[in-house]
Structure formats: C-alpha cells, structure tokens
Amino acid sequence: MSMLEELNTIIESAGLPVETGVFSTTAPDRYVVITPISEHFSLFSDDAPGMNIEEARLSLFSKGNYGAAKDLLVRMLQSAGFLMTERRYVGYEEETKYHHYSVDVAREKELEEV
Numbered sequence: 001m002s003m004l005e006e007l008n009t010i011i012e013s014a015g016l017p018v019e020t021g022v023f024s025t026t027a028p029d030r031y032v033v034i035t036p037i038s039e040h041f042s043l044f045s046d047d048a049p050g051m052n053i054e055e056a057r058l059s060l061f062s063k064g065n066y067g068a069a070k071d072l073l074v075r076m077l078q079s080a081g082f083l084m085t086e087r088r089y090v091g092y093e094e095e096t097k098y099h100h101y102s103v104d105v106a107r108e109k110e111l112e113e114v
Contacts, residue, residue, distance in 0.1 A: 003054045003107045007034055010076050011058070016069060027098075029063040032073075037104065055085070055106045061098040070101050077105055 004020060011018040017031040037055040060066055060073065070087075077084060082105040090100040 003056065004034060004036065006080065006107075007056060007058065007105070010080055011073065014069070014072050014076055016060075016073070023061075027061070030066070030069055031061055033059045033061070035059065052109045053106055054109070055104065058103045058105065059090075060101045060103070061096075062101070063097055063099075066099050066101050070103075074103065077103070082107055 008018055008020075011032050011034075017023075017028055018034060019031075020034045020036070023031055023033055035057045037057055039052065039054045041052060058073070060070055062069060074084065074087070084103060085106050086102070086104040088102055090102050092099050
C-alpha cells in the first residue's frame, strides 16, 4: 500500500473527509487535504540507495474547535508508525472561516536489492 493510500485510510477511519491536493467538492465543517511534499532516496551504499523517504503535509481545516480531531489524528498516525516532522497552527482564514492546522509526516521504506 502506498503512503497516500495509507494516509487516506487513517484519516477516513478518524471520521474525517479527505482528498489529495485540493478539496474538490463543497467543503464540510471539518476536513483534511493531503499534499505530497517529497520523495527521495537516502542511505547510499555501493552507489545505490538503501532507503526511500516519502513526506506529506496533512492540512486539517475546521470551522470550530479542531483540538480533538488533531489529537485523534496525531495518535492514529503515531500508532501506524508515521514520523511526524512538524505540527503547527497555520492560522485562522478570515475569508473561509476555517482554522488551519498542519501535520507533516514522513515514512521510511527500505529498498530491496535488485
């Protein structure tokens, strides 16, 4: 299962609507948008990478108190073995009336020898 598929499964099981890139339908009062950040190789040996690292940003948008949803999401991500590289309150978006909280996650995967 890809990292994006796993993130979608975790977020949906937390009871939050989720899409990748942009929320394409009418946005509910609380939802998550996944933005892939990077995918790169690491731990080189014998001129070959030994590890693939994927990173993504989860943007939680909420018209009300986002605390419980944020805490649940963080616990579920930790339980699934994701590394959280940053968490931050981005701010209140006056135009849309949403609070925006982001969680950056990473997943390391060992590469098999060819």
